[in-house]
Amino acid sequence: MRTILNVIWLVFAGLWLALGYAVAGIICCVLIITIPFGIASFRIAAYALWPFGRTVVRDPDAGAFSLIGNVIWCLVAGIWLAIGHVLTSIPLFISIIGIPMGVANLKLVPVSLLPLGARIVDND
Numbered sequence: 001m002r003t004i005l006n007v008i009w010l011v012f013a014g015l016w017l018a019l020g021y022a023v024a025g026i027i028c029c030v031l032i033i034t035i036p037f038g039i040a041s042f043r044i045a046a047y048a049l050w051p052f053g054r055t056v057v058r059d060p061d062a063g064a065f066s067l068i069g070n071v072i073w074c075l076v077a078g079i080w081l082a083i084g085h086v087l088t089s090i091p092l093f094i095s096i097i098g099i100p101m102g103v104a105n106l107k108l109v110p111v112s113l114l115p116l117g118a119r120i121v122d123n124d
Contacts, residue, residue, distance in 0.1 A: 021045035062117025
């Protein structure tokens with residue numbers, strides 16, 4: 001079932017989300033000081049490409065730099081990304097087939113708000 005949902009997600013939303021996060025990651029890596037944000041953006045892109053069967057786990061040993069980076073990220077881009085995910089999940093919830101896609105879109109909100117110090121792991 002996860003594979004079917006992932007393929008539907010990939011076709012309708014995942015490819016475009018992953019592409020957007022990958023472009024943001026490339027831009028962040030070009031600007032030398034924002035390389036940690038670029039790496040986090042690439043992680044989110046991989047998660048946005050294939051979200052079903054995976055979850056986000058916070059790393060308790062992340063440290064103070066990830067806290068500072070998350071505050072900067074949240075103020076600059078995170079809040080806008082989270083609002084975008086919430087707004088795009090609303091139309092998905094209207095149709096019955098789109099409900100799992102809306103849930104997957106809402107699963108991306110925490111990692112788009114605070115990407116540093118988060119690991120994406122399989123549910124198994």
